[in-house]
Structure formats: structure tokens, C-alpha cells
Amino acid sequence: MIAEKQQELIEEFAFFDEWMQKYEHIIELGKDMPLLAEEEKREELLIPGCQSRVWLKANLNDEGKVNFFADSDAIISKGVIAMMVRVFDNETPSDIVSADLEFLDTIGLKEHLSQSRSNGLASMVKQIKLYATVFQAQLRK
Numbered sequence: 001m002i003a004e005k006q007q008e009l010i011e012e013f014a015f016f017d018e019w020m021q022k023y024e025h026i027i028e029l030g031k032d033m034p035l036l037a038e039e040e041k042r043e044e045l046l047i048p049g050c051q052s053r054v055w056l057k058a059n060l061n062d063e064g065k066v067n068f069f070a071d072s073d074a075i076i077s078k079g080v081i082a083m084m085v086r087v088f089d090n091e092t093p094s095d096i097v098s099a100d101l102e103f104l105d106t107i108g109l110k111e112h113l114s115q116s117r118s119n120g121l122a123s124m125v126k127q128i129k130l131y132a133t134v135f136q137a138q139l140r141k
Contacts, residue, residue: 002095005087006103013107022107023076030078033085036071049123051116052077056124058131065090066135068128077120080109084124088132093139096132101125 016022036045036055045055052074059067068085072078087103088096104110110118 002087002091002099006101009083009087009103010106019108019112022112026079026083027075028079029082029086030072030075030080033070033078033082036069040069041071047120047123047127049126050077050120052120054078054081054120054124056081056127056131058128058135060093060135060138061090064139065092066096066132068131076117080117080121081124084128088128093132093136097129097136 013022013025016025036057040057041053041055045057047054047056050072052072054072054074054077055070057069059069061067066088068089070078070081070085072081087101088099091099104121110121113121
């Protein structure tokens, strides 16, 4: 469940007292994320509005859940998209569309990102929800 995954991240970040430690954890999350193959890093998979290059691919699996695959050429952005993938991967389109991302505020991420990275984060969320909306429409047909 999305709420449980968010709670796990909140608990992980609670271990760190300083933001440098939290940034290091975000970078580690990005390093642990499976890479997109080079041939999948196509222009149409780039998230618009991100300062760095962030690719996001989504598939609707046979169980009616969305699987996300992502990569970035910047370490912080890669860590942030890794958190998004972790929260939303293997969830239903309707759960993704209706999800509230309170963990971003709870861990303090929004207030510690630069303006351009905050805009990139908003673009990531928008793109994830857009994929889910499209898959939701497909399932209704």
C-alpha cells in the first residue's frame, strides 16, 4: 500500500538528524535503484520540467498494477525518483491518482530542495499521476 511505503520512508529518514545525512540516504536510494537500459533512455521518457535529465517508464502489468522504471543523470534527482518509484511501483492506477504524498513534507524534503529541484519533484509527481490516469482510462474500456 502507498501509505505503508510512505511510512517506511518516514521512519528511515527519522534515523538521520542532519540534512547532509538525509541527502546521503537519498543518494544511496538512487544507487540501489535498478538502472534503465541505455536504449530505454529515450526523449519521450524524459520528465519535462526537471533541471537534470530524468527518465520515467511505466507499464501496466497483468494484475492491473503499474510498474515504474526510472533513471537520472544527477545523483540527487536519481534518489528522489527512486523514492517515488518505491512508493508508487506495483500499485493500482486509481490508488496512484488519489494518493496524497504527505511523506515529502514529513521528511522535510520540499523545504530542503532548491527551487529548481522542487519544480523537478513536482514534475515527477505530475508525470507519475499522468501515467496512472492514462492506465486508469485504459482499464475502464
